[in-house]
Amino acid sequence: MDATALAYFAAGIGAGLTIMGGAAGIGRLAASALDGIARQPNAAGDIRGAMIIAAGLIEGVTFFALIVTMVLAFK
Amino acid sequence: MSPLLPLVQAAPPEAAPAHEGAAAAAHAAGPAEVIMHHVTDQPFYGLPSKHLVFFVIAAVLVLVIARLAIRSYRGGRVPRGLGAAVESLVLFIRDDIAEPSIGHGEGRRFTPLLCSFFFFILVAALIGLTPFSATSTGNLSVTMALAGVSFLAQQWAGISKYGLVRHFRNLVPPGLPLWLLPIMIPVEILGMLSKPFALMIRLFANMLAGHMVITAVLLLIPLMGEVSTVAGLAMAPVSLGLALFIMLLELLVAFIQAYIFTLLSAIFIGMYAHPAH
Numbered sequence: 024m025d026a027t028a029l030a031y032f033a034a035g036i037g038a039g040l041t042i043m044g045g046a047a048g049i050g051r052l053a054a055s056a057l058d059g060i061a062r063q064p065n066a067a068g069d070i071r072g073a074m075i076i077a078a079g080l081i082e083g084v085t086f087f088a089l090i091v092t093m094v095l096a097f098k
Numbered sequence: 099m100s101p102l103l104p105l106v107q108a109a110p111p112e113a114a115p116a117h118e119g120a121a122a123a124a125h126a127a128g129p130a131e132v133i134m135h136h137v138t139d140q141p142f143y144g145l146p147s148k149h150l151v152f153f154v155i156a157a158v159l160v161l162v163i164a165r166l167a168i169r170s171y172r173g174g175r176v177p178r179g180l181g182a183a184v185e186s187l188v189l190f191i192r193d194d195i196a197e198p199s200i201g202h203g204e205g206r207r208f209t210p211l212l213c214s215f216f217f218f219i220l221v222a223a224l225i226g227l228t229p230f231s232a233t234s235t236g237n238l239s240v241t242m243a244l245a246g247v248s249f250l251a252q253q254w255a256g257i258s259k260y261g262l263v264r265h266f267r268n269l270v271p272p273g274l275p276l277w278l279l280p281i282m283i284p285v286e287i288l289g290m291l292s293k294p295f296a297l298m299i300r301l302f303a304n305m306l307a308g309h310m311v312i313t314a315v316l317l318l319i320p321l322m323g324e325v326s327t328v329a330g331l332a333m334a335p336v337s338l339g340l341a342l343f344i345m346l347l348e349l350l351v352a353f354i355q356a357y358i359f360t361l362l363s364a365i366f367i368g369m370y371a372h373p374a375h
Contacts, residue, residue: 079358083296086303093310097130 034096041092045085052077129317136313137306139237153234156222163217188213195361199368200255208367211251215244216360223305223352227345236305238298245298248363252293256370268373293366297359304355308348315341 024032056074060067142148163184170181177185191212197205219235226233234240256265269286270279319337323330 075354076358076361079300079354082304083300083358086307087299089307090299090303097134 030095030098034092037088037092037095041085041088044088045081048081049078052081129314129321132317133310133313137236137309139232148232149234149237149240152225152232153222153237153240156218156225156234159221159225160214160217163221187216191216191360195357195364199361199364200371201368204371205364208251208255208364211247212360212364215248215363216356219244219301219356219359220352223356224349226305226309227348227352233305233309235301236309238302241298241302241305244301244359245294248297248359248366249291249294251363252290252366252370255367256373259371265370268370293362297362301355301359304351308344308351312341312344312348315344 052074056070059070063070139147139149142151145151163180167177167181167184170177170179188209192205192209196209196212199205200208222235222240223233225231226236235244253265256268259265260268269290270282274282315337319330319334322333
């Protein structure tokens with residue numbers, strides 16, 4: 024196997040692992056946010072704001088890994 | 099202190115003049131090259147850098163919007179229309195982002211900077227969604243400049259309040275046992291540097307990823323068209339629908355990323371203006 028093939032292979036696996044981690048984290052976040060809103064509907068606005076912020080931060084970390092895989096795939 | 103530091107990323111110019119609206123060009127290049135061509139910097143009608151052109155356009159647009167909003171206050175009137183919209187956003191930034199994070203009187207000192215960040219990132223992202231344009235915040239140099247300005251603001255917040263030496267001494271909590279210092283100091287310095295770095299990568303990757311996905315989805319049309327013309331034609335409405343949906347998502351992401359950049363900058367500035375230890 025030459026280096027380019029290995030790089031593409033690694034990029035594919037890397038992208039899959041990245042999305043696994045990111046989706047798991049954001050899924051847990053969404054679940055707790057929905058639980059919280061169900062318990063206290065009048066706190067829905069605050070919970071929604073905190074959820075969006077946390078989702079943005081988690082996605083930021085996911086994108087770090089995504090950049091690495093994209094560099095592997097395109098270079 | 100608006101973020102107008104023009105750093106140009108010297109990316110090699112690509113030859114194929116395709117753009118994201120009409121993906122039916124550049125068959126000779128593979129899909130990877132087309133995608134990279136759409137999102138990286140290129141010369142633009144003789145000017146060296148497309149991202150820089152749209153950076154300047156976004157900055158000018160922010161200034162124009164601000165001026166028009168200020169004009170609606172003339173004569174002591176209550177602003178309506180654009181002035182009211184800008185006022186509601188600025189009040190949101192001051193009351194919900196700056197003051198809770200930086201402190202009650204001090205939030206006002208940093209509100210102009212935070213408003214600059216928010217409006218610039220938002221306008222740059224929205225401009226990038228129009229045809230024949232490029233998102234200037236999808237360039238690592240631009241986000242590096244924004245994160246650099248944020249870093250300087252954080253340092254300035256600490257140094258202007260505490261003085262140069264005490265600002266760095268505030269990094270470690272007082273009353274720390276002396277043997278912990280060799281561990282705490284590198285950790286704190288690393289933390290101080292990694293916060294703007296994370297801001298930079300987060301904004302860059304969010305803006306980049308959206309455009310890459312849109313280009314890839316629209317690229318499916320000619321790719322399927324190479325298999326057979328009917329498949330290409332059948333793919334077209336599917337791809338267009340998907341691309342439209344992703345562009346709507348990009349609108350949302352533009353707002354969210356502008357908000358997160360501003361909020362995190364405010365939080366970090368607050369961390370140095372009011373060290374908890």
